Amino acid sequence: MSNSQFNDLNRSASSTSGRIQQALVEAEINFATGVPCGVLRRVIDYLVCDERVQHVIVNRESEAIGVATGAYLAGRRPIVYMQNSGLFAASNDISSLLIPYRVPLLMIVTLRGDEGEDAPQHLVNGAATTQLLESFRIPYTVYNANLDIHDTVLDLFKQAAATQLPTTLLLKRGWDKT
Amino acid sequence: MDTVSDDDIIIATTGLISREVFERFDSVRNFYNPGAMGLVSSIGLGIALSTNRRVIVIDGDSSLLMNLGTLVTIGYQQPGNLLHIVINNESFGSCSEERSMSGSVSLSGLAAQANYASSLTVFDEISLKNAILETVGKLGFVDAKIELGGRRDFKRPLDLVELKHRFMHQLKGEVSS
Ligand SMILES: Cc1ncc(C[n+]2csc(CCOP(=O)(O)OP(=O)(O)O)c2C)c(N)n1
Numbered sequence: 001m002s003n004s005q006f007n008d009l010n011r012s013a014s015s016t017s018g019r020i021q022q023a024l025v026e027a028e029i030n031f032a033t034g035v036p037c038g039v040l041r042r043v044i045d046y047l048v049c050d051e052r053v054q055h056v057i058v059n060r061e062s063e064a065i066g067v068a069t070g071a072y073l074a075g076r077r078p079i080v081y082m083q084n085s086g087l088f089a090a091s092n093d094i095s096s097l098l099i100p101y102r103v104p105l106l107m108i109v110t111l112r113g114d115e116g117e118d119a120p121q122h123l124v125n126g127a128a129t130t131q132l133l134e135s136f137r138i139p140y141t142v143y144n145a146n147l148d149i150h151d152t153v154l155d156l157f158k159q160a161a162a163t164q165l166p167t168t169l170l171l172k173r174g175w176d177k178t
Numbered sequence: 179m180d181t182v183s184d185d186d187i188i189i190a191t192t193g194l195i196s197r198e199v200f201e202r203f204d205s206v207r208n209f210y211n212p213g214a215m216g217l218v219s220s221i222g223l224g225i226a227l228s229t230n231r232r233v234i235v236i237d238g239d240s241s242l243l244m245n246l247g248t249l250v251t252i253g254y255q256q257p258g259n260l261l262h263i264v265i266n267n268e269s270f271g272s273c274s275e276e277r278s279m280s281g282s283v284s285l286s287g288l289a290a291q292a293n294y295a296s297s298l299t300v301f302d303e304i305s306l307k308n309a310i311l312e313t314v315g316k317l318g319f320v321d322a323k324i325e326l327g328g329r330r331d332f333k334r335p336l337d338l339v340e341l342k343h344r345f346m347h348q349l350k351g352e353v354s355s
């Protein structure tokens with residue numbers, strides 16, 4: 001996997017993807033699971049390649065919610081990643097496992113279907129994503145270039161710990177171009 | 179249940195299976211998945227990858243069919259401390275006993291195809307007990323065929339946060355790297 005044309009861990013520490021990686025190291029993340037989205041390439045690179053992180057591939061986002069919950073119950077510090085389409089696919093698992101059991105973990109979710117979206121299948125999800133999170137009362141931040149992504153991620157971990165709820169970082173296409 | 183060792187962790191699936199395990203065999207070593215139908219084996223996998231203790235997943239046939247990809251995920255990870263038992267009444271017993279499709283497929287055959295190291299079908303309690311005693315140190319699957327029916331009035335696990343805390347507390351300090 002490390003020889004994939006998509007993998008390059010030699011990124012600058014000051015790049016957005018370098019800063020998010022730094023935040024995950026500081027938060028002592030040691031377990032990750034999810035379903036890929038092209039927009040998350042640089043996050044997944046890190047999670048797959050860093051030996052401090054046990055990375056578990058799954059077939060559906062629901063499985064990721066279950067596997068991460070198990071890891072959390074056993075004292076690990078997991079994160080979950082997915083496309084926002086997967087957030088909808090796993091919505092019952094979030095609302096009937098993570099929330100009632102108060103499982104605090106960060107979900108890194110891409111926000112497809114935003115302005116400039118060229119793929120029609122994402123539009124309905126794109127318009128409903130923050131509303132889904134709000135209706136579940138899940139804290140979230142939509143990243144934009146005016147924010148420091150390192151501080152944003154650490155703040156979401158803090159909010160997860162304080163509320164004992166899952167929190168969500170929403171990343172739009174192009175988030176890592178800054 | 180008396181076959182399970184004092185050290186084993188039990189994770190039970192959605193519906194009457196969780197409720198029966200909770201009412202009759204509750205323990206700090208148990209965790210219940212009343213809501214996220216299908217995910218009991220995924221939760222068990224996350225735990226099994228994070229502890230050296232044996233994790234026994236008590237799944238239902240319809241629950242497994244709802245998350246069938248889990249067999250591939252678990253077979254791929256190959257946790258030697260996971261035993262995946264399916265209580266198979268070939269039905270959605272917790273609903274109105276509607277038939278599921280598990281009578282038309284060999285669940286243990288699917289698990290074997292997915293690289294479970296041991297995969298059995300059992301038809302009585304003695305064989306189930308033997309399977310639990312013998313499947314140690316390797317990834318195991320047991321399709322336990324049972325008659326449909328039985329009590330429906332088991333009490334529900336209600337204080338989920340408290341159940342979580344006591345479960346995490348007993349597991350604490352056990353984390354493998
Ligand atoms: C996502 C979802 N769909 C439907 C239900 C309703 N439901 C609760 S238990 C159950 C059937 C479980 O069947 P099985 O796993 O075979 O166990 P059994 O009840 O037969 O013991 C269903 C469909 C649910 N809880 N969640």
Ligand SMILES: [Mg+2]
Pocket residue numbers: 238239240265266267268269270271278
């Ligand atoms: Mg059934």
